[in-house]
Amino acid sequence: MGMELKICHLYPEVLNLYGDRGNILCMKRRLEARGISCSVTLAGIGDNPDLTQFDLFFIGGGQDFEQEVLLDDLRGGKGDSIRSAVLDGKTFLCICGGYQMMGHYYQTHDGVKCEFLGAVDLHTVGGRKRMIDNYAYVLGEESGGSTVVGFENHSGRTYLGEGVQPLGRVLKGCGNNGEDGTEGVRFRNLFGTYSHGPVLPKNPQFADEIIKTALQYKYDSADLEPLDDSMEMQAHSRVLRHYLHLSESV
Amino acid sequence: MKLRSICAIAACKLTRQALRLLHRGGTALPGKAALLFDPKILEKVSAGMEIIVVTGTNGKTTTCGMLEGALRDAGRPCLSNKSGANLLSGVTAELTCNTTWSGKPKTRYAVIECDEGALKQVVPLIRPKVIVVTNLFRDQLDRYGEVMHTLEEIRTGVLRSPGSILCLNADDSLTGSLALDVPNPVVRYGFDIPTGEQKDPALSDARYCIRCGAPYSYHYHTYAHLGGFYCPKCGYSRPQADAAVTKILKMNQDGTCCRVRLPEDGWTPGTGQGCADSYEMEITVGLPAVYNLYNAMAAVCACAAFGLSAKESALSLKAVHSSFGRMETFTVGKTSLQMILVKNPAGCTQALEYLASAEKPCRVLLCLNDRTADGHDISWIWDADYEKICKDPGLTEIVVSGDRAEDMQLRLKYAGADTGRIRLIREMKEAVSWIEASRTPVYALPNYTSMLELREAVRERTGASEFWQ
Numbered sequence: 001m002g003m004e005l006k007i008c009h010l011y012p013e014v015l016n017l018y019g020d021r022g023n024i025l026c027m028k029r030r031l032e033a034r035g036i037s038c039s040v041t042l043a044g045i046g047d048n049p050d051l052t053q054f055d056l057f058f059i060g061g062g063q064d065f066e067q068e069v070l071l072d073d074l075r076g077g078k079g080d081s082i083r084s085a086v087l088d089g090k091t092f093l094c095i096c097g098g099y100q101m102m103g104h105y106y107q108t109h110d111g112v113k114c115e116f117l118g119a120v121d122l123h124t125v126g127g128r129k130r131m132i133d134n135y136a137y138v139l140g141e142e143s144g145g146s147t148v149v150g151f152e153n154h155s156g157r158t159y160l161g162e163g164v165q166p167l168g169r170v171l172k173g174c175g176n177n178g179e180d181g182t183e184g185v186r187f188r189n190l191f192g193t194y195s196h197g198p199v200l201p202k203n204p205q206f207a208d209e210i211i212k213t214a215l216q217y218k219y220d221s222a223d224l225e226p227l228d229d230s231m232e233m234q235a236h237s238r239v240l241r242h243y244l245h246l247s248e249s250v
Numbered sequence: 251m252k253l254r255s256i257c258a259i260a261a262c263k264l265t266r267q268a269l270r271l272l273h274r275g276g277t278a279l280p281g282k283a284a285l286l287f288d289p290k291i292l293e294k295v296s297a298g299m300e301i302i303v304v305t306g307t308n309g310k311t312t313t314c315g316m317l318e319g320a321l322r323d324a325g326r327p328c329l330s331n332k333s334g335a336n337l338l339s340g341v342t343a344e345l346t347c348n349t350t351w352s353g354k355p356k357t358r359y360a361v362i363e364c365d366e367g368a369l370k371q372v373v374p375l376i377r378p379k380v381i382v383v384t385n386l387f388r389d390q391l392d393r394y395g396e397v398m399h400t401l402e403e404i405r406t407g408v409l410r411s412p413g414s415i416l417c418l419n420a421d422d423s424l425t426g427s428l429a430l431d432v433p434n435p436v437v438r439y440g441f442d443i444p445t446g447e448q449k450d451p452a453l454s455d456a457r458y459c460i461r462c463g464a465p466y467s468y469h470y471h472t473y474a475h476l477g478g479f480y481c482p483k484c485g486y487s488r489p490q491a492d493a494a495v496t497k498i499l500k501m502n503q504d505g506t507c508c509r510v511r512l513p514e515d516g517w518t519p520g521t522g523q524g525c526a527d528s529y530e531m532e533i534t535v536g537l538p539a540v541y542n543l544y545n546a547m548a549a550v551c552a553c554a555a556f557g558l559s560a561k562e563s564a565l566s567l568k569a570v571h572s573s574f575g576r577m578e579t580f581t582v583g584k585t586s587l588q589m590i591l592v593k594n595p596a597g598c599t600q601a602l603e604y605l606a607s608a609e610k611p612c613r614v615l616l617c618l619n620d621r622t623a624d625g626h627d628i629s630w631i632w633d634a635d636y637e638k639i640c641k642d643p644g645l646t647e648i649v650v651s652g653d654r655a656e657d658m659q660l661r662l663k664y665a666g667a668d669t670g671r672i673r674l675i676r677e678m679k680e681a682v683s684w685i686e687a688s689r690t691p692v693y694a695l696p697n698y699t700s701m702l703e704l705r706e707a708v709r710e711r712t713g714a715s716e717f718w719q
Contacts, residue, residue, distance in 0.1 A: 013457050017388070019632030025664050045465075069463045133626065151627050197629050201660055231663050235656040242653075 004037040005214055008054035010082070011062070013044045014070050015098050018153070020060030022198030023093065026207050027056070033227055036215070045073045051081040054090070056214040061096030061196060071114070074101075079117050086119040091214035092190040095199065099184065099192035100124045100156055120187045121161030130155045134243040135173020135195070137183040139206060143167060143191065146205035147246075149239040150195025158194075160185060167193055172244045189213050202235040251353050255294055258287035259353055262346040277335030281343030292342050292375040295349045301360045301376050302552055303369070303414075305404060306384030306425065308597045309545040310336070310363045312537070313384060315573040316549035317361045320563040324553075328359035332573065336365045341372050366400050369407030373414065381408060381434075382417040382552045384545070386424040387474060387596035388455050388630065397424065397455055408432045415519050415555045417548065420491040421476040427460045429489070435520025439551035440491040442511065444470035444477065445498065445540050455596070461486045473540055474596040490525040492517075493551040493560060495543055503608065505536045505568075506543055512550065512560040519555040531561060534568040537577055541600045546570075575701040580708055583686035587708065589694045591701050593624075598634035598695070605693055610644025612691045615681055616662075617652040617700035624698050628654050636665035646690065649673045651681045652700040678707040686711065 009024055024040055031038040043049050051057075062070070074082075086092060086102070094102050103122035106114045132153045139145055148168065157177035160166060166176065167184030175183030175194065184193035191210060193199060200207040204227070212222035240246045262284035269279060284291050302317055304310050314330055321328045331344040341362055348356050364372050373381065383404060388397050401424055408416060412433045418426055420440035429436045455474065458465055459481035469478035469488075480487035497509040514527045535546045546567050553563035572578040575591040590605075592598040605614065620628050639645055640662055648671055650658040655674050663669055675681045681704065685692045696704050 013454070016633075018627070019629035022629075022632035022661075022664065025632075029664065069458055151629060153627060196627075198632055201664060202657070231656070231660050231669065235660045238654070238656040 002035065002037060003215065003219060004039070005031055005055045005211070005218070006053060007038060007040045007056045007058060008049070008051065009040055009042050010057060010059040010098070011044055011070055011073075012042045012060070015060040015062035017061050018096065018151075018196035019198045020058075020095055020196060023060070023095070023200045024058055026198070026200040027058075027211060030204070030207055030211060030227065034224055043078075045069060048078065051078075051085050054085075055218050056210070057082070057085065057090060057092045059092070059094045059098030059101070061098060074117065083117055083119045086188065086190050089188050089217055091210060091217060092192075093210055094190065094192040095196055096154060096194055099194065100158060102185075102190065102192055103158065106156060120185055120190060120192065121164050122158055122185055124156040124158045127155050127157050131174035131178055133173060134239055135175070136171040136240060136244050136246060137168035137173070137175060137195075138171055139168040139209070140165060140186060143186055144205060144209040146203070146209070147171070147240065148193075148195060148199065148203045148206050149236055149244070150193070150197045150199045150203070152194045153196070154194055167191055171246055189217060202232055202239070204229045204232045251294070252288070254288045255291055255353060258284040258291040259295070259346055259349060259351065261287055262343060263351075266343065266347055277331070277343060278337065278339040279343075280347060281335075281339035281341070284342050284346045285339060290375065291346055292338075292372070294353055295345045295355060296360075296376040297355075299355050299358060299360055299376070300556070301362055301378040302380045302382065302556060303362045303364050303373060303376070303378040304382040304384065304548075304552075305364045305366050305369050305407070306382070306419075307366070307387040307389045307400075307594060309384040309541060309548065311573050312542060312576050313382060313545040313548045314361050314363045316546060316567060316570050317552060319570055320549060320553050320558065320566045321359055321361065323566040324558050324562060326359045327357060328361050329357045330361045331363055336363045337368045338371045341368075341376070345376070367403050369404055370410055373407050373411040377411060378414050380417055380552050380555045381411065381414045382548050383419065383425045383428065384548055385419050385422045385476065386455070387594050388633075389594040389625075401425070401427070404428065405432065408434060417552045417555055419476070419544065419548065420488055420494070421472055421478070423456050423460060423466060423475065423479045423486070423488075426489070427486075430461075437493075437519045437551055437555045438489060438491045439493040439544075439547035440488070440495075441472045441477070441544075442491070442494045442496050443498070445472045447471055459484060459486055472544075473600060476544075490522065492519075492525055492528075493547050493554065495547060496530060498543075499532070501538065503538055505534055505538055507532065507534045508543065509533075510547070510550070510564060512564060513554050515559045515561070517554070531564065533564045536568055536570045537572060539577075539600060539604050541597070542577075575696070575705055580712060582682065582692075582708060582712055583688075585685065585688045586691045587685055587694060588691070589696065589701065589705065591698065592634075592695045593697055595630050595633035598631075599638070601695055602635055602638045605695070606638045606642065608693065609691070610642070611646045612644065612693060613647045613649070613688050614639070614645050615649045615651060615685065615692060615694040615696075615704075616658050617678070617681070617694065617696035617704055618650070618654040618658045619652045619697060619700040619703075620654050621699045624700075628657055631658065631661045636661055636667075640665040640667035645671070647671055647673065649675050649681060649684060651675050651678065652696070678703045679710075682707045682711050
């Protein structure tokens with residue numbers, strides 16, 4: 001029997017600000033190109049599918065106004081299911097607002113605290129300055145070690161708890177908080193990052209790393225044949241060289 | 251008049267003349283020079299004028315062009331900032347250069363396009379008779395932060411000009427909400443009928459009720475989040491429009507013929523009288539696509555609020571022509587080129603829909619820059635429906651160009667385009683040579699700064715008029 005990954009796109013109608021559907025499209029294409037089937041289920045506000053049936057979760061970035069609506073829905077039980085899935089080692093890709101939401105809380109710069117999922121030991125503090133530009137980071141060894149280019153746009157500064165692994169080290173740009181050189185988080189099989197753009201299409205190695213993680217968990221094996229990524233790498237190199245003045249071999 | 255105002259006017263006029271001698275547009279710099287001498291110069295040079303201001307995400311320039319035509323046909327020639335310099339400096343330049351050396355306006359009427367963020371600076375100074383808000387879609391996220399923030403900026407602007415009649419899109423739940431908390435008299439335009447289905451609600455910029463947070467329901471859709479919306483929980487819903495499209499009779503590349511419902515002459519704007527006391531007529535709008543019908547209705551409604559006859563204004567729409575990169579057509583070599591400016595997912599998807607319906611075979615040029623005026627974040631291209639065109643074999647070749655050509659190329663690959671049909675040509679001059687060599691019509695979809703570059707390169711080749719003319 002052929003392999004299959006079931007993707008669950010969490011809150012697509014709310015967390016959809018930065019072209020994030022490109023990430024879903026990318027994972028689906030890269031799976032299908034290897035003969036692995038892939039289904040995408042949308043789980044929005046008010047939907048309550050059994051989350052244990054899914055292999056890969058995606059959650060994107062959104063607007064403040066809509067996050068209120070979303071927090072009510074999380075408190076209605078979906079939050080507990082998401083937390084269990086993270087702790088079970090299911091694969092997650094969380095972008096920007098979706099990444100912040102995995103942490104304990106978000107505190108605005110005038111002190112209002114907003115409780116989040118607490119699935120990962122991290123928290124975010126609102127800042128006055130927006131960190132916004134093209135940026136790049138190099139993934140930790142456990143996430144494949146390739147270079148990722150993207151676009152960050154956030155005023156929240158995220159701090160990781162003691163001993164929590166970042167997703168990577170910033171090469172150029174701000175990353176989690178513009179202070180400690182970390183970007184994103186890697187906790188069990190959860191990948192959290194500020195990078196949109198969307199992040200996966202022009203970082204094919206990172207895309208494959210996420211797919212492999214999900215396949216490894218489900219099938220205990222994860223060999224992916226290489227694809228023609230020339231257009232992907234052209235877009236990748238353009239940002240790296242032209243905008244960030246970095247070379248490929250960092 | 252104060253000395254500093256005289257200096258401001260002189261600085262403005264001289265700077266513009268100097269720039270034009272150098273064959274540069276000079277749309278904003280003269281305004282900056284004027285503001286340096288007198289920060290409130292705009293208030294003085296616009297005193298006594300009757301002005302319509304147009305703001306909103308999409309359709310500003312086209313709506314202004316339609317308004318200008320209607321005013322001209324009504325015997326009220328007006329000034330406009332048609333080159334698209336729509337920040338405080340650009341508006342200041344346009345109005346200051348319009349005065350005599352002693353600061354008296356040379357024309358009594360003006361149609362001013364204004365950036366959503368600059369509205370709050372501009373309108374308290376020029377006190378427009380009518381403010382038109384076309385619509386609100388996600389746009390240049392890295393400049394305005396987000397759609398709600400932009401809405402707040404517009405709200406602040408409107409509140410600073412409480413005497414202006416507010417002309418709103420009835421079908422847009424976002425900008426429509428402005429009526430809830432401003433004292434201004436409000437008039438509305440829209441569609442009484444559907445023109446499409448909502449494809450992917452996930453991409454809507456307004457899925458949840460702006461008042462109570464419950465999901466909207468729709469009696470019908472026109473495009474993007476526009477249509478007959480209502481909130482089942484709190485009752486916020488599309489209000490009646492004073493001017494509305496009631497039937498589309500014929501739509502093709504040259505324009506649209508439709509039936510509209512308009513307020514009777516002599517109505518009182520802001521009383522809802524326009525809906526009760528109305529009549530229907532058939533009109534022709536000289537530009538294609540549904541979004542241009544919205545622009546047309548915005549213009550007619552604003553004219554009616556301004557005190558002109560709605561009927562006469564509607565008739566002038568037949569002669570409307572494309573403006574500056576918006577459906578503008580050129581002849582390059584032996585082929586025709588149509589340029590459609592695209593700046594955000596909603597507008598881009600509409601342009602792609604138009605392209606899908608265009609006669610085939612044809613070629614397509616997609617230009618993407620990421621400079622300050624465009625917004626540095628180009629992720630929005632993933633929310634526009636390039637899938638609509640990519641699988642059509644009638645598009646024999648697709649060229650990608652501009653600073654972010656590689657990202658556009660990758661987007662097309664994911665939209666299902668045959669990669670063998672995509673070519674990357676970075677430089678606009680070279681792209682124009684490619685257009686010139688084409689034997690089939692070419693459609694270009696550039697974003698803002700790449701449109702300026704492309705238009706300039708086309709102008710050099712064909713001798714079309716410079717952009718401030």
